[in-house]
Amino acid sequence: MKKAEIITEMIAKAGYSKRAFAEKVGIPPTTLQSMLTRGVGKASIDNVIKVCKGLGLSIDELERRANENQSLAEVYYSCKQVPVLGSIAVGEAILAEEYIERYEYVPEHVNVDFCLRIKGDSMIGARILDGDIVCIRRQLDLENGEIGAVIINGEEATFKRFYKLNDSIILRSENPHYQDFIFSKEDMCAVKILGKAMYFISNVR
Structure with missing residues (x-):
């Protein structure tokens, strides 16, 4: 499962619409939508951190649950x-x-x-x-x-x-x-x- 799919699923399970969740974590809804459609790896690490914190998820955990080649952990540890x-x-x-x-x-x-x-x-x-x-x-x-x-x-x-x-x-x-x-x-x-x-x-x- 891709990172964007994991995030989308967790937002839904938490009972938020994408717009409401974006407002909760302090990013524009269009930015969240772009992250979920274009790929988490192409998003600003600042915004990825906000989304993960909003879901109670570390980037390490997101990485473990995803099956993608691009690693976010290297960016996180910078x-x-x-x-x-x-x-x-x-x-x-x-x-x-x-x-x-x-x-x-x-x-x-x-x-x-x-x-x-x-x-x-x-x-x-x-x-x-x-x-x-x-x-x-x-x-x-x-x-x-x-x-x-x-x-x-x-x-x-x-x-x-x-x-x-x-x-x-x-x-x-x-x-x-x-x-x-x-x-x-x-x-x-x-x-x-x-x-x-x-x-x-x-x-x-």
Whole structure:
């Protein structure tokens, strides 16, 4: 049985339509359909990992259950481990061992330094939901419109869309129920940018 057939069968047994399952794991339905028609081996490894995690299936297990010549295991093992941080410090010791909760597998080509877990619903408009893991590339500034991890007034890290306009910083949620944080030039020191959100790993809900 081919990998695409296994995935199709497991999606049906889980009680999802293909569209509903794609939305659950955070990929476009057309992307899932392409994966199932063109072949899993031709799909982005990022999306394959999301689909497998959504089915509670490792890529190794998918490989064992399939009867195809092309191996996905080699691609899977090109992933790297990235630390998932818990309560983090504002200073340079952000990646110190005491802040690391565990490690997450991320594709080797994704340029990130650490991960944080989303808390709450402030970024739902960007399809980033409570409990998702967001992978961050460390940098000290952001371009307008980019999503970054920031610390405000020394409190716990949060995710916001960043804008710098007319000598002010605006931190905007992706949820209309939350007001913008606006900092004038005199107050900008209250905002510390930890890095740019590059990649996220979504849980099935």
